[in-house]
Amino acid sequence: MKRFIHRFPTLAAAIVYAILIALIFWPFWQGKLLMWPGSDQVNGYSFRLFAATHFKTVGGFPLWNPYIFGGMPFLQNPTNGDTFYPTALLRLIMPVGSAMALGFMIHFVLAGAFTFKLLRTLGLRIESAFIGGLSYMLTGQILSQVSPGHDGKLFVSALTPLALAFLYRAVTTNAVRQYLYFGATVGFCLLTPHYQMTYYMLMAAGFLWIFLNFFDGEREGRAPWYTSLGLFAAALLVGFAVDAVQLLPFAQYIKYSPRGAATGVSTGYDFATSYSMPIEETLNVLWPSFSGSTPAGTYWGQNTIKLHSEYLGGVVMILATLGFFLRERRRLIWYFTFIALYALFFSYGGHTPLYHIPYALLPGIKLTRAPSQIFYLVSLSACVLAAFGVEYLLRPPTVTSARRGAVAAPARTPRTPLIVWGAVLLLGALLAISGGFGVMIDSLADPARLQAAGDGRGLLTWDALRILVLGGIAIGVIFASLRGRLRAGPVWISLAVLVALDLWSVEQRYIQWSPPASVTFAPDAVTKLVRADTGIFRVVGLSNEYQYNYLPTQGIRQVLGYQGTELHRYDELLGGQGSFQNLLNPSVLRLVTARYLILPQQLTANPAVALIGGGPVGTYTNGSAYLYRLTSSDPYAYLVGAAVKVPDQQALALISQPGTGFDPRRAVLVPEDAAFGVEPSAVRGLPMPDSTAVRVGRDEDDVITLDIAQPPRAPSFLFVSENYYPDWRATVDGKPGQVVRAQYSLIAIPVPAGARRVELRTVSSAYNVGRIITLLSLALVVAALAIGGFRRRRDAVV
Structure with a gap:
């Protein structure tokens, strides 16, 4: 065993971490689903199910998702999840829900193993590195990510120590291959695809490069800084090249999203600083239930919700204090101290004026939030x-x-800091028991949340006493070690157990399970009634459980959904992101081919709708809702006799404002720069609505075939209730056609007299180019790995 551990230390540590994670997440092996109703995984499930199903049936990645927000790009939008990241492969060989949970579990292990590797790269012994990896694997920012379901955050958090390890070796050994490995790790971080977290990782990497080249005291034998800088830049290029398959389509898409718009709720300083960390919540690092949490119903802080934990662990913080006494690594210790302080003040965001500096200077920060x-x-x-x-x-x-075998006290020992820590833990327990924390919380909490704050007092007291006991034991073990009364083995094993107990006892609160996906996302009575209608239409879900992404899991298109970076023009057509003031506007409902409404309450008699099911219908959340069918709704596609060029804002007003008399069946409104259409001044009267049926012959996400039952006698315009995006291509009876944005956000295609069939297809040249770049970049990385392995075997033989 010892031989195996010393020969393969990282693998040995990973095995222990994997066993621990397997035990912590035991319900996974019983078929449970790692999510709760408030998790993003509930909504993310539909995206991953959609992509996996498309890949299995069509044989490629989907470019278009027709199920939410009037249809929107899929691959071009990285917020759809880990489409190109290796965890996507799991969803092709096992149930999607189980694959999502396993992706979390694997990356918990990787977070620990890669931190272990980083620490070994920094020269620490196996025991020290094991505790460091264990603490990071179980720390609040890692393990609690299962609560909000933020797998992208977890993936980048797990890869960050690996990236730092490769960069450290690259700079200190002048090894080009290590720069390449660093670049590949950056690429995989980008593929996760959490660009914001990757940005933060690159900040840490940039500061590490600066430290190693200018402030490290052991620079002898290293390449000049300008050579290192060139290799560092080349490595970053490799990283972006690995992500090209996703990055190029996204770069094209961003200007069409809310965050790329000149105005809107997803822009500006207030948006960028939303979900900053309130300064008072810093106390969560030691007393994890100080500010409470949303899942427990005890959050009283300044943000809308709080689904994660910042708990560092009392034992970890005590041990971190001891690190400053390791004189021979003092400069490296100050680097990590700087990173901790930099990240802490950055996380405060808008709660301090300091955030104006990165907001003004760092490119792209204005597009981020939280x-x-x-x-x-x-x-x-x-x-x-x-x-x-x-x-x-x-x-x-x-x-x-x-x-013999004991750890004796060095000449200078950290007794004073340990005594201070003991006093801090005791003070925290006294404040919790006496109500001192309660007084503090009441002075900080929003009056509307005082009840939630009060509900969390008991857990806060328990946490203060728990950390007093565990921290006290840790201090006792450390004192015994410093006095030479404990051997090295019992010291590190005791500390490892204390670290694990301390962190697990808090973070296990964030691990919540649901029944298997076959139960959680099973068809309910509402969707069974809707699916009885075989046409192509959309549903407006106003009952809470249908406002998100459950309907797409049943193959039902909806007017809204849960996404966050949908097409900006579609948001404006509906009245603005978040408010959607035009959602029930009759003209807008016609344009988006809405046919059904799902409401939480029954309506009074209304000729515009008809109740389906005779009364309340059961929902998948074991509640009830009312299903209505609109008595008048337009088809998914139809012919229009005229096209009129108007400014966008005028088009939006004509569509949404009452009393304009605009009839979308008589004219399509196209932009002023459109290749077809007439000016308003040239309109002498609009043709009557065309009743010719247009049948959807093929509907496969990326491809739509439309058959015109009676070919038009004169040139006309085929309106399609699908969002416009530049990647759409059209053919009319096999010949190239034009796709133009119409009715502000949707599609119109001019068709000649006698036209019979129109085919719409999404084709992304950015994806095609990016795919080639990504494959070539990965081939380069694989070649470097192969060459490195060959050289190691050759050197071993020699």
Whole structure:
């Protein structure tokens, strides 16, 4: 066993971490689903199910998702999830829900193993690195990500220590292959596809490069800084090239999304600083239930919700303090201290004026929000410092009178900091028991949340007492070690157990399970009634459970959905993102081919709708809702006799404002720069609505075939109730046609007299080019790995 551990230390540590994660997530092996109703995984499930189903049936990645927000690009929009990341392969060989949970579990193990590798790369012994990896794997910013379902955050958090390890080796050994491995890791971070978290990782990497080239005291034998800079830049290019398959389509898409719009709720300083970390919530690092949490119903803080944990662990923080006494690694320790402080103040976002600096200077920051996400770098730094603290304890004895095998006290020991820590933990327990924390919370909490704050007092008291006990034991073990009364083995094993108990006892609260996907996402009575209608239409879900992405899991298209970066013009057509003031506007409902409404309450008699099912109908959440069919709705596609060029804002007003008399069946409104259409001044009267039926012959996400029952006698315009995007291509009876944005956000295609068939197809040249670049980049990385392996075997033989 010892031989295996010393020969394959990272693999050995990963095996132990995997066993621990397998036990923590035991319900997974019983078929449970790792999500709760408030998790993003509930909505993300539909995206992943859609992509996996498309890949299995069509044989490729989907370019278009027709099921939410009037249809929207899929591959071009990275917020749809890990489409190109290796975890997507799991969904091709096992049920989607199980694959999503397994992706989380694998990356918990990787977070620990890669931190272990980083610490070994930094020169720490196996025991110290094991505790550092263990603490990062179980820290709040890692393990609690199962609560909000933020797998992308977790994936980048897990890969960050690996990236830093490769960069450290690259700079310190001048190895080009290590730069290449660093670049590949950056590429996989981008593929996760959490660009914001990757941005934060690159901040840490950039600061590490600066430290190693200008502030590290051991620079002898390294390449000049300008050579290193060139290799660092080349590595970043490799990283972006690996992500080209996703990055190029996204770069095209972003200007069409809410975050690329000149105005809107997804722009500006207030948006960028939303979900900043309130300064008072810093106390969560030691007393994890101080601000409460949304899942527990105890959150009283300034943000709307709080689904994660910042808990660093009392034992980890005590050990991190010891790291500062490891003099021989003092400069590296100060680097991680700087990263922790930088990330902490960055996470405060709009709660301090300091955030104006990165907001103004750093490119792309204005497109992001929730700066609190960078806090994972605080967690990583604390765990690395804790490993340095263990290393300090386990150093060879420096006092000759120490018993054999014991760790003797060095000349200078951290007794004072340990006493201070003991006093802090005792003070916290006294404040919790006496109500001092309660007084503090009541002075900070929103009056509307005082009840939630009160509900969390009991858990806060328990946490204060729990960490007092565990921290006290840890301090006792450390004192015993410093006095030479404990051997190295019992010291690090005791500390590892304390770290695991401390972190697990808090983060297990965030792990919630649901029945298997076959139960959680089973068809309900509402969807069974809707699916009885075989046409192509959309549903407006106003009952809470249908406002998100359940309907797409049943193959039902909806007017809204849960996404966040849908097409900006579609948002405006519906009255603005978030408010959607035009959602029930009759003209807008006709345009988006809405046919059904799902409401939480029954309507009074209304000739515009007809009740389906005779009364309340059961929902998948074991509630009830009312299903109505609109008595008048337009088909998915139809012929229109005229096209009129009007400015966008005028088109939006004609469509949405009452009393304009606009009839979408008589004219399509196209932009002023459209290749067809007439000016309003040239209109002498609009043709009557064309009743010719247009049948959808093929509907396969990326391809739509439309058959015109009676060929038009004169040139006409085929309106399609699908969002316009530049990737749409059309053929009319096999000949290239034009696709133009019409009715502000949708599609119109001019068709000549006698036309019979129109085919719409999404074709992304950005994806096609990006795919080639990605494959070539991955081939380069694989070749480097093969060459490195060959050289290692050759050197071993020699």
